[in-house]
Amino acid sequence: MKINGVQYRSVRVDPEDNRTVLIFDQTRLPFSLDVLRLTECGQVAHAITSMQVRGAPLIGAVAAYGLALALRTDPDDVAMERDAAMLAATRPTAINLRWAIDRMLAKLRPLKPEDRVEAAYAEAALICDEDVAQNEAIGRHGLSLIESIAKDKKKTGTINILTHCNAGWIATVDWGTALAPIYMAHDMGYDVHVWVDETRPRNQGAALTAWELGSHGVPHTVIVDNAGGHLMQHGMVDLVIVGTDRVTAQGDVANKIGTYLKALAAKDNNVPFWVALPSTTIDWTVTDGVREIPIEERAASEVTHVAGQMEDGLIGRVRITPRDSAAANPAFDVTPARLVTGLITERGRCAASAAGLHALFPEQAT
Numbered sequence: 526m527k528i529n530g531v532q533y534r535s536v537r538v539d540p541e542d543n544r545t546v547l548i549f550d551q552t553r554l555p556f557s558l559d560v561l562r563l564t565e566c567g568q569v570a571h572a573i574t575s576m577q578v579r580g581a582p583l584i585g586a587v588a589a590y591g592l593a594l595a596l597r598t599d600p601d602d603v604a605m606e607r608d609a610a611m612l613a614a615t616r617p618t619a620i621n622l623r624w625a626i627d628r629m630l631a632k633l634r635p636l637k638p639e640d641r642v643e644a645a646y647a648e649a650a651l652i653c654d655e656d657v658a659q660n661e662a663i664g665r666h667g668l669s670l671i672e673s674i675a676k677d678k679k680k681t682g683t684i685n686i687l688t689h690c691n692a693g694w695i696a697t698v699d700w701g702t703a704l705a706p707i708y709m710a711h712d713m714g715y716d717v718h719v720w721v722d723e724t725r726p727r728n729q730g731a732a733l734t735a736w737e738l739g740s741h742g743v744p745h746t747v748i749v750d751n752a753g754g755h756l757m758q759h760g761m762v763d764l765v766i767v768g769t770d771r772v773t774a775q776g777d778v779a780n781k782i783g784t785y786l787k788a789l790a791a792k793d794n795n796v797p798f799w800v801a802l803p804s805t806t807i808d809w810t811v812t813d814g815v816r817e818i819p820i821e822e823r824a825a826s827e828v829t830h831v832a833g834q835m836e837d838g839l840i841g842r843v844r845i846t847p848r849d850s851a852a853a854n855p856a857f858d859v860t861p862a863r864l865v866t867g868l869i870t871e872r873g874r875c876a877a878s879a880a881g882l883h884a885l886f887p888e889q890a891t
């Protein structure tokens with residue numbers, strides 16, 4: 526994805542030393558585009574827990590590099606297993622994190638310790654390249670969906686797409702999942718406009734999705750999280766596309782808190798509700814998302830306070846609740862498959878069901 530004409534990936538290795546891992550500090554966006562230099566595994570773990578990096582595919586890719594950094598310090602079996610377990614535990618809901626660590630370990634365990642660092646960097650780079658290719662394919666499969674909606678509208682009106690949270694290029698290595706089809710449609714000249722849910726409490730929509738879309742020139746409007754139902758009732762949303770942190774084998778979808786309410790409103794108003802994901806986000810070991818997917822509980826301070834830019838230009842946080850009020854902060858919810866119109870994957874689109882997923886991924890059928 527380009528910022529001011531320059532091509533970037535959301536994670537890369539510094540070509541100066543072939544060692545340091547470079548990320549954008551997402552806690553500073555949209556006000557400041559700061560690059561963080563990660564040289565130790567502990568810094569990577571901190572970047573993931575503090576959400577300097579976030580988004581399911583990206584935290585998997587960055588954790589893979591985190592293991593490469595850990596191996597530089599100690600490549601022996603015990604240390605590798607310990608550091609891998611520590612990285613995998615940094616956030617619980619996105620399955621891509623565990624998937625990436627498991628893939629790294631499968632590659633590294635059979636190797637002699639002295640061969641592991643180089644192999645780890647190479648495997649992490651492969652994970653990144655594959656993520657970019659998968660997201661580009663998701664973009665193409667989602668694009669044809671937008672094209673068919675444009676034809677169905679039978680008028681040259683704007684195609685209004687609502688999205689929640691941030692499932693754009695900054696949540697992946699490049700392209701994004703939910704936003705990839707939107708970027709492609711925009712680039713092809715389709716008149717797309719995006720309703721951007723602000724996505725309290727951390728405002729990934731207002732801060733990140735709006736910044737991304739703006740950087741790419743895609744028309745968009747930021748709305749409060751509760752506006753979507755109203756817009757759907759008034760025919761102002763043609764399509765919802767969101768990303769996801771974990772999809773079950775029967776098509777239930779975990780995503781940022783509030784996604785479920787958007788799916789309910791979409792169902793009530795016959796608005797198509799699509800979920801975009803690389804297959805690395807599918808957890809084939811679970812079926813019932815509401816019962817089985819662990820939901821991250823984050824700090825109450827994310828609810829009681831809001832971060833933003835002060836009048837003096839500094840980024841700060843202000844309290845918005847009474848000091849004595851308790852606050853709860855479940856970070857994700859699960860949208861049952863029955864509310865999902867379909868899934869957009871790198872292999873094509875399918876129904877959110879075991880049959881739909883198995884048709885695209887027959888190697889997973891038991």
Ligand SMILES: CSC[C@@H](O)[C@@H](O)C(=O)COP(=O)(O)O
Pocket residue numbers: 579580581582619689690691692693696697701702703729767768769770780781856
């Ligand atoms: C392509 S990213 C898909 C999801 O990871 C995204 O929608 C999301 O919910 C991210 O949550 P976050 O808590 O910001 O990491």
